[in-house]
Amino acid sequence: MTLQTLPAVSTTREPLFVAPAQPDDPFGIYIHIPFCAHICPYCDFNTYAGQSSRIPAYVEAVIRELAHWSDAFAGRRAASIFFGGGTPSQLAPEQIGAIIAASRAAFALAHDAEITIEANPNDLDERYCAALLQAGVGRLSIGAQTFDRRGLRVLGRLHEAEQTWGAVAAARAAGFDNLSLDLIYGWPGQSIEQWRRDLDTLLSGEPGGSRPDHLSLYGLIVEPGTPMADAVHRGILTPVDDDRSADFAELAARLLDEAGWRHYEIANWCASPEKASRHNAIYWRNGDYAGIGAGAHSHVVDRRTMNHPSPQRYIELLTAGRSSQSNSETIDARTAMSETMMLGLRLLQDGVDEDAFMRRHGVPLLEQFSQPIARLSEIGLVERIDDAIRLTARGALLANSACAEFL
Numbered sequence: 001m002t003l004q005t006l007p008a009v010s011t012t013r014e015p016l017f018v019a020p021a022q023p024d025d026p027f028g029i030y031i032h033i034p035f036c037a038h039i040c041p042y043c044d045f046n047t048y049a050g051q052s053s054r055i056p057a058y059v060e061a062v063i064r065e066l067a068h069w070s071d072a073f074a075g076r077r078a079a080s081i082f083f084g085g086g087t088p089s090q091l092a093p094e095q096i097g098a099i100i101a102a103s104r105a106a107f108a109l110a111h112d113a114e115i116t117i118e119a120n121p122n123d124l125d126e127r128y129c130a131a132l133l134q135a136g137v138g139r140l141s142i143g144a145q146t147f148d149r150r151g152l153r154v155l156g157r158l159h160e161a162e163q164t165w166g167a168v169a170a171a172r173a174a175g176f177d178n179l180s181l182d183l184i185y186g187w188p189g190q191s192i193e194q195w196r197r198d199l200d201t202l203l204s205g206e207p208g209g210s211r212p213d214h215l216s217l218y219g220l221i222v223e224p225g226t227p228m229a230d231a232v233h234r235g236i237l238t239p240v241d242d243d244r245s246a247d248f249a250e251l252a253a254r255l256l257d258e259a260g261w262r263h264y265e266i267a268n269w270c271a272s273p274e275k276a277s278r279h280n281a282i283y284w285r286n287g288d289y290a291g292i293g294a295g296a297h298s299h300v301v302d303r304r305t306m307n308h309p310s311p312q313r314y315i316e317l318l319t320a321g322r323s324s325q326s327n328s329e330t331i332d333a334r335t336a337m338s339e340t341m342m343l344g345l346r347l348l349q350d351g352v353d354e355d356a357f358m359r360r361h362g363v364p365l366l367e368q369f370s371q372p373i374a375r376l377s378e379i380g381l382v383e384r385i386d387d388a389i390r391l392t393a394r395g396a397l398l399a400n401s402a403c404a405e406f407l
Contacts, residue, residue, distance in 0.1 A: 016264050016276050018353050019286030019344035020360045023301055026079035028282040029103055030292030031062060033088040034311055037339040040156040040225035042184075042220060043147045045297035046309045047086045054311055059095045061318035062292055063102040065307075068323075069290045070106040072300050074342065076288075078107040080279035082113040083137075091121035093128065107290075116141055116180075122159040124167035129174035139178040140171050141216070146183060147201050148194050154187050154237070156227075161207075164257050168208030177273060180214035183314030186249040187220050188228075189239035199255050214270045215261070216268050217252050219245050246397050253396075266399055284347050286340045286360075294324075302331045320329075337361050337368055341389075341406035345382070345400065351390025365389065372405035391407075 035055060036047045081103055083096065096117065103109060116139040117132060124142070132140070146152055146334060147161035164181075171179055181202065185195050205211035212373040222229050222239050240248075251261055261269040262276070265284060270276040282289055291298040295309035297390065305328040308314050319325045331339070344352035357365040366389075367371065376382040381395035381402045395402050 002019075012104070014273070014351045015353075016273055017281045017285055017347055017350050018263075018356050019347055019350060020340040020352065020356055021282065021285040022129060022356070022360055023288075024076060025285075025287055027073055027287060028289040028367055029066075029078055029081045029107065029381045030279075030289055030291045030293075030296060031081065031083045031088070031099060032086065032291065033058075033083060033087040033091060033298040034093065034294050034309075035090045036085065036231050037090065038156070038158055041231070042155060042187075042222065044223035044226050045086065046090055048311060051311060052090060054315065055091060055095070055321070057315045058294075058311055059091070059098060061324075062099055063271045064101045064318045065292050066099070066106040066290075069292070069298075073107055073288075073290065075205040076108065078103070078113060080282065081109075081116070082279040083117040087120055087123070088117045089128075093131035093135045096132060096137060100136040110301070114139055116277070116279060119167070120159060120168040122165040122275075124170050126170040126173045129171045129176060133175055138176075138182065140176055141180040141214075142167055142171075143214075144181045144183055146185075146187065146190075146194075147207075148190070149193065151187050154189060155184060157334050163350065165207035168210065168212065172210055177213070178211045180275075180277070181212045181215060182216045182218070182313045183246055184218050184220050184243040185252070186240040188232070188239055190240060190248075191363045192244070192247055193384060196251060196255075199252060203255065204370050211271065213271050214277065215256070217249075218267050219249060249397060253393075262349070264347065266396060284331045284343050286336070286343045302336065304329050304331055333361065337363075341369060341404040342352060345389070345391050345395075345403055348391060348396055351385065351388040353388045354388065357392035369406060376402055376405055 023347045034047050035052055038047050039047055039049050081100060095116045100115060115137050117137050120143055142164065144164040145155050145157055152160065168179060183198060194228065201207060203211065222232055228237065232239055256263065256269050261271055262273065263269050266277050268277060288300050289298060294307055294311045294314040296307050298305045307324045308317065308326045314324050340357065341352055352365065356366045373382060380392055381398060382389055383392050391399060391402060
């Protein structure tokens with residue numbers, strides 16, 4: 001059997017996203033807010049505690065950088081803005097609103113653009129949420145992480161489960177109709193029963209008065225150089241092994257499927273198709289985005305850039321009218337195709353579309369990657385469905401190994 005005749009599975013699926021993106025597709029705007037009240041022991045993101053006094057100057061620098069990116073995306077529409085961190089809810093709603101206004105001034109922002117802010121539960125009350133809505137934010141991503149008190153302490157979180165549900169109630173009362181919760185599973189000491197309780201609590205919708213509209217569930221990775229990695233090295237904490245982590249992932253997939261949720265990306269579920277994350281889909285589709293802020297990455301056609309990670313240095317450069325970029329690279333054709341596969345295969349239902357691949361890269365998908373697709377198909381990790389290549393259920397559990405085949 002040749003790859004050209006690899007049988008397609010008959011399906012009635014309704015695609016959410018077509019991967020890869022095309023060069024003239026709408027792009028995303030990512031705003032990095034690196035400030036935190038406290039650095040969690042598992043975090044290896046570009047974050048800084050004790051620097052909140054820099055926030056006003058940082059907001060001004062972000063507004064300056066937005067203007068610098070205008071020409072790079074001339075003639076194209078921006079589909080989304082995502083405030084990530086760090087802790088974006090450290091900013092006042094007025095500061096968030098000023099950045100959104102600057103984004104509208106610099107880019108052709110779609111009238112229905114998805115505008116998301118990540119927030120800690122203990123930062124959210126009804127007044128703050130209402131002010132965010134007034135500023136233009138339409139989607140909240142709340143970092144719950146777990147509802148287990150011991151788990152919150154292991155993860156170094158400063159909130160309690162009750163504050164998460166208070167934040168959900170406050171957001172709903174303010175008028176938010178698009179709420180996402182982030183949870184982490186596989187933290188040291190977690191049992192399958194504790195994870196089931198977290199999932200049951202989520203799905204009950206009782207605390208906070210309603211279920212969220214979207215879920216991001218991440219298996220904990222103990223990153224080198226973090227305080228948690230040091231605790232593991234010294235034997236203070238014992239990480240969950242890969243088999244147990246897979247048990248956690250399978251339990252979540254099963255319970256959420258039974259409850260009618262759509263598992264559209266390896267770590268993401270939506271209660272209904274319109275609640276899937278449009279901004280994050282730009283990354284999974286290997287699309288373009290402007291990365292604004294200290295340490296932020298950008299992707300424009302065949303060029304990737306990164307900003308200086310230090311907030312102080314970032315502010316100094318923008319204040320002086322200089323570029324905030326620390327380095328850039330040109331993405332060659334082979335790398336671009338590999339990244340399309342590694343990112344697009346994360347879209348569990350949609351996968352990588354053969355026609356879209358041809359339009360984007362100019363070569364047939366089944367020819368370019370004939371060998372890895374054949375190998376992965378033979379061992380049941382990928383399948384062809386409606387002229388797209390996607391991971392199987394087993395492949396989703398081994399996604400890192402499967403995607404590495406396309407390097």
